[in-house]
Amino acid sequence: MLLAFLFSILTATYSLSSTTSVEASGILPEGATHTYERSATTGQKGQMTAGNSTRLYLTGWEGCTIRTVTLSMRSNKSAGAGSLRMRIGNNEVWSIADEPFDSDAWAGQYTTDFVPICKHMQATVDGDIEIVISATENSLYIQSYEIAYEAVVPTCHTVSFVTGLDFQPEPITQTEIGAEIILPAWQDTAIWHFEGWSEREVEEGDSVPSLMQPGTSYLPKKNTRLWAVYSDVDNILPISEMVSGEYVLTMHNDLTTSLSGSGMAMCDAVANKQVALCDISMVALPNGGYDLCSPLEETMVYDITVLSNTTLQMTHLLTNSPIGHEARALSAEPSLWHYKALDDGSFAIYYPYDGQTYALYFNLDVYGNDVVATAVKLNVAQWHKDAIWLFPALYATHTSWPFGKLEGVENIISPDSIGKNAKYIMHFGAYELWINNGQKTLILPH
Numbered sequence: 284m285l286l287a288f289l290f291s292i293l294t295a296t297y298s299l300s301s302t303t304s305v306e307a308s309g310i311l312p313e314g315a316t317h318t319y320e321r322s323a324t325t326g327q328k329g330q331m332t333a334g335n336s337t338r339l340y341l342t343g344w345e346g347c348t349i350r351t352v353t354l355s356m357r358s359n360k361s362a363g364a365g366s367l368r369m370r371i372g373n374n375e376v377w378s379i380a381d382e383p384f385d386s387d388a389w390a391g392q393y394t395t396d397f398v399p400i401c402k403h404m405q406a407t408v409d410g411d412i413e414i415v416i417s418a419t420e421n422s423l424y425i426q427s428y429e430i431a432y433e434a435v436v437p438t439c440h441t442v443s444f445v446t447g448l449d450f451q452p453e454p455i456t457q458t459e460i461g462a463e464i465i466l467p468a469w470q471d472t473a474i475w476h477f478e479g480w481s482e483r484e485v486e487e488g489d490s491v492p493s494l495m496q497p498g499t500s501y502l503p504k505k506n507t508r509l510w511a512v513y514s515d516v517d518n519i520l521p522i523s524e525m526v527s528g529e530y531v532l533t534m535h536n537d538l539t540t541s542l543s544g545s546g547m548a549m550c551d552a553v554a555n556k557q558v559a560l561c562d563i564s565m566v567a568l569p570n571g572g573y574d575l576c577s578p579l580e581e582t583m584v585y586d587i588t589v590l591s592n593t594t595l596q597m598t599h600l601l602t603n604s605p606i607g608h609e610a611r612a613l614s615a616e617p618s619l620w621h622y623k624a625l626d627d628g629s630f631a632i633y634y635p636y637d638g639q640t641y642a643l644y645f646n647l648d649v650y651g652n653d654v655v656a657t658a659v660k661l662n663v664a665q666w667h668k669d670a671i672w673l674f675p676a677l678y679a680t681h682t683s684w685p686f687g688k689l690e691g692v693e694n695i696i697s698p699d700s701i702g703k704n705a706k707y708i709m710h711f712g713a714y715e716l717w718i719n720n721g722q723k724t725l726i727l728p729h
Contacts, residue, residue, distance in 0.1 A: 292350060293434055297339060298427040299329045305339065305428070312434065314504070315343035329425045331365065331418035339428055341412040345505045346435035348407045352377065352414075354400040355426040358384035358393045364420035369402070372410025377402045381419050397426045437461075440503040445484070446511040447684040448472075463500040466509075475513035475685035478576050479566060484510045485683045491577045493544040493564050512576075516679035519575040520568075521672040525622055525630065527589045529600060529676040532656075534629075534645040535565045535573060536669045542654055546573070546672075547645055549656050550582040552604035556612040557648060558656035565672070572628050575674045576681070584676045595620050595632075608634050611641060613658050627668035633661070640664075643671060 293310040297317060300306040305319040323335040331337055352369065363384040369377035382388045390398050416425060439457040442464055446452075452467040469477045479494030480501075494512055495501055501509075522530070535546035546565035549558050561583065565573040584600045596617060597606035607618030620643075622632050633642040644659040 291433055292431050294429060294431050296427055296429045299425065302326070302328050309429075312344050312347055312432075315341065317341050326422075327424070331416060331423045331425070332421050333418055336415055336417040337425055338416075339412075339414045344408040344412055344432075345410070346408065348433040349376075349404055349412075349430055350433065351429075351431040352402045352404070353429040353431075354414075354416075355397045355429070356384075356390070356400050356416075357395055357397045357424045357426075358390070359422050360395055361393050362420055363393060363418070363423050365416060365418040365423045367414070367416050369412070369414045371406055371408050371412050374406075376404055376406045383420070384423065397424070435505075440506050442501065442503050442507045442509060444469075444480070444509050444511065445683065447513070447682070447686065447688075451511075457503065461502075463502045466495055466497050466499055466501050468497040469511055471517075472513070472685050475515055475682070476517045478512045478514050478574075478681065480509040481512045481683070482507070482509060485512050485681055486688065487680055487682045487684075488578075489681070490562075491564050491681045494566055494576050496566060510683040512681055512683055513685045514576065514679045514681050516677050519674050519677050519679060521572050521575075521628060521674050523624075523628060525587070525589055525595065525624075525673075527587055529584050530587055530673040531563075531575065531579065531583045531676060532585055532597075532643075533563060533565060533573075533575070533672045533674065534669065535672065536645075538647075538654060539645060547654060548577075548583050549585065550580065552599040552602040553606060553613045553615040556614070556657065558599075558606065558613065560645060560654055560656060573672060578681055579676060579678045587673070590619070593621055593623065595622055597632075606643075608636075608641065608658055610636060611658060611660070613643075613656070623663070625667055625670050629668065629670040629672050631661075631663050631666050631670045633663050634658075642666070 295307065295309045295311045297305040297307050303319070303321065305317065307317055318340040320338045321335065323330070323332060326332055364382060366381045367377065367379040368375060379388045384390055385393045389400060414428060416423065437460045439460055441454050441456040443454040444451045446469065452469065455464045457464060466480055471477050479496050481492050481494055483492060485491055491512065531548050533546050533548045539545070539547045543562035546563050547560040548563045550561040551559040563575065563577040566576050567573055581601050585606065586598045586600050588596045590596065597620065598604065599606060604615050605617040607614045607616040609616060618634065620632050620634055622630050624630055631642055633640050639660050640663045641658045642661045642663060643656060644661065645654055645656055646659055647653070648655045
């Protein structure tokens with residue numbers, strides 16, 4: 284029995300591999316990611332001088348139970364002090380006030396040898412993990428972070444829904460471990476139009492994540508809350524006929540999906556023969572094309588002037604800078620572009636040069652680091668889909684709260700309202716107030 288218990292404890296280690304990065308080893312939770320940061324711009328690997336700090340940030344650990352965190356640290360020979368804070372989600376699970384390294388809170392001695400600084404706990408992860416170490420006296424050093432934990436026990440998960448209204452779809456529980464659920468339909472209000480489901484809450488002015496549509500499959504990896512997202516504009520649809528006006532120029536293909544989860548849009552003037560892009564949400568429509576579900580920014584708007592049934596000119600509206608071309612590259616000079624509608628409704632925007640055709644296309648830059656809009660040599664005659672989608676520049680507002688957030692108690696659930704065991708669950712927007720035998724507990728959203 285003891286042997287089985289020991290083997291149920293897994294270990295993940297994050298070791299400093301440079302002054303700005305850590306390398307993960309051991310057994311990590313599936314899908315776990317990590318980020319390491321330091322405030323100092325000089326110094327040795329893992330060193331924290333007075334006034335500087337390091338931060339390890341972990342995601343993808345939800346459902347695991349952390350048993351022990353061990354930091355491999357040292358100080359200078361006769362000095363070194365600082366503080367530590369570790370949180371899981373919104374809860375602080377380990378803290379050390381500003382103390383010298385030779386205090387009992389740290390190692391109990393100054394040492395230039397790396398020693399273990401341990402914290403035992405029984406903390407089930409319900410959010411991201413952050414460990415921040417701050418030095419107040421030269422110097423503290425971190426070599427590695429070791430986390431002993433119990434993995435998630437496979438179970439069926441439940442998906443609940445927040446609609447911003449006083450009613451919502453019933454929660455859906457997986458029929459078996461690993462099974463997908465089908466997202467439910469939802470409704471518009473008199474003013475707001477339902478756009479889809481999101482894994483995070485959207486308030487007015489927030490960027491809109493990629494939305495999931497009713498009737499599609501969703502695989503929850505934990506007990507999950509999905510938020511309804513509404514727009515005050517009913518469907519921003521791409522144009523089917525090229526006419527002069529102000530537009531958002533977008534693409535949606537395998538490359539943009541791999542990077543943004545959906546589409547991308549042009550959002551600047553030409554610089555260094557390319558145009559910068561930003562992430563947007565483009566929801567596929569049943570009959571083809573897309574619905575643009577992201578708030579419009581001024582930087583995303585371009586003025587299109589149609590000169591004939593096959594030619595046009597483009598200008599970035601905010602900077603009044605032409606989107607043109609010169610030889611095999613983009614330029615900021617006024618230029619004549621050709622266009623034609625493709626089979627899927629998108630538009631090829633291109634120009635001929637030296638017996639070839641060069642199209643406006645979203646592609647990796649010359650360094651392979653970023654996706655940008657650039658001129659790419661393409662055989663336009665054989666191009667049939669996934670070109671430029673043009674959406675009218677309509678300024679839509681998106682929100683998960685069509686009638687305002689926390690305007691009042693949405694509903695009260697009373698499983699047993701008779702007798703001394705009465706229990707109530709009161710919903711205040713995203714928050715739940717549990718009342719049981721007079722004891723009140725406020726449940727915060729994950």
